[in-house]
Amino acid sequence: MKKIEAIIRPSRLEEVKEALGKFGIHGMTVTHVTGCGLQKGKTEVYRGSQYTIDLLPKVKIEIIIRDSSLEEVVEVILNHARTGHIGDGKIFIYPVEEAIRIRTGERGEEAI
Amino acid sequence: MKKIEAIIRPSRLEEVKEALGKFGIHGMTVTHVTGCGLQKGKTEVYRGSQYTIDLLPKVKIEIIIRDSSLEEVVEVILNHARTGHIGDGKIFIYPVEEAIRIRTGERGEEAI
Amino acid sequence: MKKIEAIIRPSRLEEVKEALGKFGIHGMTVTHVTGCGLQKGKTEVYRGSQYTIDLLPKVKIEIIIRDSSLEEVVEVILNHARTGHIGDGKIFIYPVEEAIRIRTGERGEEAI
Amino acid sequence: MLAFTSGKLIGLIILLFGLSLGPEMALADDPTTAELATAINTMWTLLAAFLVFLMHAGFTMVESGFTRSKNTVNIVMKNFMTVALGVVIFFIVGFGLAFGADKGGFLGTTGFWLAQTEGMDFGIPLLAFWFFQAVFCATSATIVSGAMAERTRLMSYLVFTVIITAFIYPVVAHWVWGGGWLQKRGFIDFAGSTVVHSVGGWSALIGAALVGPRLGKYGPQGEVHPIPGHNIPMGALGTLLLWFGWFGFNPGSTLSGTTPAIASIATTTLLAASAAAIASMVFSWARYGKSDLSLTLNGALGGLVAITAGTAVVSPTGSLIIGMVAGLVLVLAVEFFDRVLKVDDPVGAVSVHLVCGALGTIMVGLFATEGGLFYGGGAALLLTQLIGVVSVGVWTSVLAFISFKLIDIIFCLRVPKEEEIEGLDLGEHGMQAYNFKLATEVIAGEEAEGLLQAGQARRPVGQGA
Amino acid sequence: MLAFTSGKLIGLIILLFGLSLGPEMALADDPTTAELATAINTMWTLLAAFLVFLMHAGFTMVESGFTRSKNTVNIVMKNFMTVALGVVIFFIVGFGLAFGADKGGFLGTTGFWLAQTEGMDFGIPLLAFWFFQAVFCATSATIVSGAMAERTRLMSYLVFTVIITAFIYPVVAHWVWGGGWLQKRGFIDFAGSTVVHSVGGWSALIGAALVGPRLGKYGPQGEVHPIPGHNIPMGALGTLLLWFGWFGFNPGSTLSGTTPAIASIATTTLLAASAAAIASMVFSWARYGKSDLSLTLNGALGGLVAITAGTAVVSPTGSLIIGMVAGLVLVLAVEFFDRVLKVDDPVGAVSVHLVCGALGTIMVGLFATEGGLFYGGGAALLLTQLIGVVSVGVWTSVLAFISFKLIDIIFCLRVPKEEEIEGLDLGEHGMQAYNFKLATEVIAGEEAEGLLQAGQARRPVGQGA
Amino acid sequence: MLAFTSGKLIGLIILLFGLSLGPEMALADDPTTAELATAINTMWTLLAAFLVFLMHAGFTMVESGFTRSKNTVNIVMKNFMTVALGVVIFFIVGFGLAFGADKGGFLGTTGFWLAQTEGMDFGIPLLAFWFFQAVFCATSATIVSGAMAERTRLMSYLVFTVIITAFIYPVVAHWVWGGGWLQKRGFIDFAGSTVVHSVGGWSALIGAALVGPRLGKYGPQGEVHPIPGHNIPMGALGTLLLWFGWFGFNPGSTLSGTTPAIASIATTTLLAASAAAIASMVFSWARYGKSDLSLTLNGALGGLVAITAGTAVVSPTGSLIIGMVAGLVLVLAVEFFDRVLKVDDPVGAVSVHLVCGALGTIMVGLFATEGGLFYGGGAALLLTQLIGVVSVGVWTSVLAFISFKLIDIIFCLRVPKEEEIEGLDLGEHGMQAYNFKLATEVIAGEEAEGLLQAGQARRPVGQGA
Numbered sequence A, B, C: 001m002k003k004i005e006a007i008i009r010p011s012r013l014e015e016v017k018e019a020l021g022k023f024g025i026h027g028m029t030v031t032h033v034t035g036c037g038l039q040k041g042k043t044e045v046y047r048g049s050q051y052t053i054d055l056l057p058k059v060k061i062e063i064i065i066r067d068s069s070l071e072e073v074v075e076v077i078l079n080h081a082r083t084g085h086i087g088d089g090k091i092f093i094y095p096v097e098e099a100i101r102i103r104t105g106e107r108g109e110e111a112i
Numbered sequence D, E, F: 001m002l003a004f005t006s007g008k009l010i011g012l013i014i015l016l017f018g019l020s021l022g023p024e025m026a027l028a029d030d031p032t033t034a035e036l037a038t039a040i041n042t043m044w045t046l047l048a049a050f051l052v053f054l055m056h057a058g059f060t061m062v063e064s065g066f067t068r069s070k071n072t073v074n075i076v077m078k079n080f081m082t083v084a085l086g087v088v089i090f091f092i093v094g095f096g097l098a099f100g101a102d103k104g105g106f107l108g109t110t111g112f113w114l115a116q117t118e119g120m121d122f123g124i125p126l127l128a129f130w131f132f133q134a135v136f137c138a139t140s141a142t143i144v145s146g147a148m149a150e151r152t153r154l155m156s157y158l159v160f161t162v163i164i165t166a167f168i169y170p171v172v173a174h175w176v177w178g179g180g181w182l183q184k185r186g187f188i189d190f191a192g193s194t195v196v197h198s199v200g201g202w203s204a205l206i207g208a209a210l211v212g213p214r215l216g217k218y219g220p221q222g223e224v225h226p227i228p229g230h231n232i233p234m235g236a237l238g239t240l241l242l243w244f245g246w247f248g249f250n251p252g253s254t255l256s257g258t259t260p261a262i263a264s265i266a267t268t269t270l271l272a273a274s275a276a277a278i279a280s281m282v283f284s285w286a287r288y289g290k291s292d293l294s295l296t297l298n299g300a301l302g303g304l305v306a307i308t309a310g311t312a313v314v315s316p317t318g319s320l321i322i323g324m325v326a327g328l329v330l331v332l333a334v335e336f337f338d339r340v341l342k343v344d345d346p347v348g349a350v351s352v353h354l355v356c357g358a359l360g361t362i363m364v365g366l367f368a369t370e371g372g373l374f375y376g377g378g379a380a381l382l383l384t385q386l387i388g389v390v391s392v393g394v395w396t397s398v399l400a401f402i403s404f405k406l407i408d409i410i411f412c413l414r415v416p417k418e419e420e421i422e423g424l425d426l427g428e429h430g431m432q433a434y435n436f437k438l439a440t441e442v443i444a445g446e447e448a449e450g451l452l453q454a455g456q457a458r459r460p461v462g463q464g465a
């Protein structure tokens, strides 16, 4: 099993989620995060003083997936999260040693 | 060392935390996340229009643990997070290469 | 590639971020989390009753990095996140199998 | 009564032809001073009643602020419906019971649906008097929602609101203000420490006890788990709105703007609340090590409730003492209900309205400059005050008990456990109170973007029509 | 008019020498009753106008509460500037058009910049009348902001605010209240269901339709995506502030505190709003399975708008019925605009102000105790009311349409798509409405700490000076 | 003075026997017009004072909204205690110093604890006058909290509140309104641009400078780090409540509802605030590229402060100009204190109250329709105004400096650094202002569930009793 961690634009979440659903992936965990990178921060003004917000809002999607589906799922995310502008985000892949469904105690690929 | 990542119901957090404490595990990091899976979303009504919230609130507990305690801790979490209803969540296990305590610079199992 | 996950005090975030920036690391993902460990919780009073908040606010920084920079980056974080008091937090290192830039599809160290 | 019969007619004609008529607007004959006095009194009463109305915004803010965000829509709905339902029910039933022709000193029998009001004369137009009394009645009812917050079914609450505004409160109002037996006995409750606040407070106590504490409020060994409110500045705004509204509640209860008593009533109201706030802050600071804002806010309200009975008959110094006592007792009362009786009252309604209401009513027997024990008036008034407090307490708590028991059987008082955990907002209203989002947020139905680009029929004008 | 010429002079002298003069303050000669009546009327009108002013706080809270947090600074700015800009423009232009010397029953021609006001006489000082009318005018304008919220450029909105307060509203006010043709025809719109609320409502409808729905509001197949407001208790506070302000809006429209009509006006206002809130709650409960707070709050406002036309000429029972009808229709109207017409109105402004405003104006023809169809008055008044509603509707919507089209060409009505997704707060103001932080938070420029330790010049006193 | 001696007695009797007496309530003899005039004036003053009281809710909202969420409980506590403590101290000490028998034009010497008030005559009941002055005094004091927010110890702040309400403010009030030297010199400060606002503003400036900037506000090279407020709509609500309250503050300062001047005072107040808001918005837009809501809100307040001195003696056009100037200067003043002087004033209190207060007072010398330079009155009044502004400034700042220095030595002005980082809410109150939770939230003491299932004694009724 692998963990796909995709950091995407918040405005792409709905579309990515829907595309994954159509693909048959329903289980995922979503977190609101902030991030920085190549994308320039936002300059805000408050009472005449400017300041920069360099941590921009992003959404992190985590999906634990059997090895065999990995590439396809990555493809789906890539296709639907991309806008082509700097700040589209990243996908990271990690190894997973075990998955357990709390409700039943099932382990491994059964559990996800 | 392993990382235990448990995604549980928010209403189980207190009990799991307490049980872990009794077991001797005090260090953990907790994040509010949202998730979807088999559990059905909530239907809400606003001004007469229905809509579904399919990302439900969950709590993610992360515990870095020495390999030897792994199974026991998983057991504790399973026992206290379970309600038997769909949506109880998952436990995922990941490999950890190193742990460092920022305060002292200690490394490895000393650090956790 | 490795993932550095640093759990630090919120009040150290700005300094750590700046130090990393000077070092040349700009990409990172930041999450507000809560944690417990050796650090004692805060006791609050509400209408005459005391209670303890044992989950304290922390900030989690995630950086995916090429293997070669690992130790130096850890060093930077250690130096700037440390206050010497209990609760300074931890750094955890995880293996990463792949990184993909959503915008371009680039993979591996190019992507980060 | 000083009637404006001719003025009314002319008024109507003016209304029919709009507002901008000039000198003709002046009545043919100059008004008499008696007519002007009535006009002043009417205006005063109405303005005061408007302020009392605003107290419902205050209650709404206090009760939402001091409860959890998962139950906010529900508590707002309860407060909002209390005033809407309360005044309609009072119109249909309550007013007649309270101020209709007296029957045995116990209740009124005419004036339902504002019919059969011929004999009534309150020195001001009937509807001005009615309006003032209606918002008062709703105030009494709304006290209950706070104490029972976060676990009581909306339907059950609404049924009780109907009962208290139709019957429980009006009867007490009749006893004390409508020519009933307590009024005849010389009981002094100028603006309703007992009539309004204790009636609400007793109902709140019975209701909170019967519905039981919120899940998780008390541990298995009876240990107390505080459940902090979710929005303290909102609670503070509510408290200040209540205080502001009280300047209608108390000085308005003269029903007269021509009496100079309104100045001293306003003053005792201001001083008592201030003294109480100071007392609660200092006492909580001394007792718990830190000054507790939630108790300080409650303290000010306690002072206001306490001065309400005697506001017109005590001196400024008397009001300072009454306020101070209320502020101290409030802190102890909150502790007592929370830790000893273990009645879970999220907003402190019982301590504020029942305890300080009773206390304030009794202290009239001590501090009334005419008749008070400390002013050489003997114990007669004090005794009367005690009788009033006790009899209203018995009446209200018995009726509230029976009502809540019946409601529980018929409608079930409490929401199901799962709903309580999830929050009444989702359970009872399918809605959440807050939707704070990040600066850049997820918009629902992102696909609409594609739609926009594809050039659909309803293309927004702004895109370059 | 009853002039205070001498009083004014003395007043000024008193002002010049401070406030604490004693008996000399009394006018040499005791005032006449006519003078006192004017004083009472002036005071009443001003106090009522203050309450109407507070309605702008109500609008601000309602409109922010029922929209998303990324557009809150923007909607607050719009509401705040509406009253600031509105009263200045009304001072310069609007007042003259509305209340100046009549020209053909269509508009006024004097009184611009409050000059040439010699002939005017409103029974109270000119400035008291002006003040009341000015805040009324701004009320009409501010209705538009809610319906067009979350996507309209600030600049475009402000330009429209100038147009409506300078021209669209004043002309209608002239027709109905300034001696114009509708007033002469006997059209009854006591406090402005049509003049204020429908004018705002029609403009809101045209504006919302032209600017188009918010991104993501409607799916490609036209399916409706609800976009919940971000702060419901704030919306509730706003509603209660509006309701409170309405007690200035309606009873104040008598411009007279000496008429006992103010009591019945206040009563019908209270009862209609209450009945409407109950009706909306029950109806939404029955229709959608859960009681909808946002519709209930809207319902109360709908009841208030509906009673405004007839508040002085209907009975309490009539007001209950008018309110109930408004509460029911409101729910259906929200559905109709949202699902059938697909005009995206985030706060329900069109349903509340246009639909209930027109409805309430028409119902005067049914429920007016003198002249209403149900009271044996025949259909004449009803016809007049219909003519009024339609002609104001045509006038307003044509002008609003032309105005918005021109504004769109010159300024562009809508913000760019990216800005809308990101939120107008960042786009138009570079600012966010909320910055909630964790208890222990990141302080900006942490390096300041080092600075402190290094012992800089501006060492804070508190560190042991 | 026109006494109501007999009326009072009858009033008391009425009070003792409840409210529902009928025709007997009418005084045996019809009231005289002089009595009615007093009644009208009393009512006006009290209602105005109530509005001024509500300004404390406005201050609380503005100051919480424009500071960070970790210090919200603390700033609310400070604002709330200012009014509670302020009126009590003013009752005991301040009133006598301000309005007691004059001693050398410098201070009053009688009337402490409202004793020895025999000679005093203000044309209205003493307590009505006292009430109005008491809430004024608290207004002056509460200005300080905003400028010193987020770092000042509660205890130290409270001690200063006692000093300013007991001494600093009352003496100035005596000079200008209590028969003191400035009043005799013809200084015009109708409702307190200088007396109330500059006194608060000078104290705020000295306090903010002495306590030092918030951690992180200025970088090591002196660069300015903005620290945005946490709740802008709350700040906007506060601003609107303040504006609303100002209609009590200014028109109420006539202490007379019978003078038609109240209409023009209300008008100049409305227009000045509006013009200022427009000016600040446009200027911030032009200067910073985006329209800044926080400066626009501050601008409106600046306009209100500026018009306060001359509200009764300038024309509507004059008020528009005064407001506009205040709105422009406000923006520059905020910049000046923030960037040049580097005095950290989170809410802009110094710019609003001190700068606009002084400016407005001076502009009376230009725009007063009688005596103003621009109206051909020469420079005499202008000079007097300058003398007033300077002397009050010197008095206040010297006393504030000494007071804060002493407080710092005894109590320490500033909280410890760790507490400031963590937030004063936890440090000084052990409490957080907000507890927003997810829809389904973690309930404290989940074990209670087990308890419920096990069938404990206090089983809630709702579970099927």
Ligand SMILES: Nc1ncnc2c1ncn2[C@@H]1O[C@H](COP(=O)(O)OP(=O)(O)O)[C@@H](O)[C@H]1O
Residues within 6 Å of the ligand: A007, A034, A035, A036, A037, A038, A039, A056, A058, A085, A086, A087, A088, A089, A090, C026, C027, C028, C029, C030, C062, C063, C064, C065, C101, C102, C103, C112
């Ligand atoms: N090295 C990294 N480690 C962890 N997260 C990263 C890293 N680099 C980028 N990110 C995340 O990806 C987001 C987008 O990255 P950015 O460099 O701005 O744009 P792009 O992905 O288009 O190159 C960042 O906001 C951050 O959350």
Ligand SMILES: Nc1ncnc2c1ncn2[C@@H]1O[C@H](COP(=O)(O)OP(=O)(O)O)[C@@H](O)[C@H]1O
Residues within 6 Å of the ligand: A026, A027, A028, A029, A030, A062, A063, A064, A065, A101, A102, A103, A112, B007, B034, B035, B036, B037, B038, B039, B056, B058, B085, B086, B087, B088, B089, B090
């Ligand atoms: N494949 C997955 N990857 C990541 N998180 C998952 C995955 N499947 C489920 N989850 C998380 O676990 C939660 C519970 O899963 P769900 O399928 O609803 O119920 P159950 O765990 O009882 O089968 C989800 O809300 C989601 O946060």
Ligand SMILES: Nc1ncnc2c1ncn2[C@@H]1O[C@H](COP(=O)(O)OP(=O)(O)O)[C@@H](O)[C@H]1O
Residues within 6 Å of the ligand: B026, B027, B028, B029, B030, B062, B063, B064, B065, B101, B102, B103, B112, C007, C034, C035, C036, C037, C038, C039, C056, C058, C085, C086, C087, C088, C089, C090
């Ligand atoms: N075993 C663990 N697994 C995951 N996170 C941990 C663990 N131990 C500590 N943490 C995180 O590190 C933070 C600091 O740890 P703590 O033990 O309090 O202090 P210190 O790091 O100084 O020893 C905790 O609040 C928690 O977020």
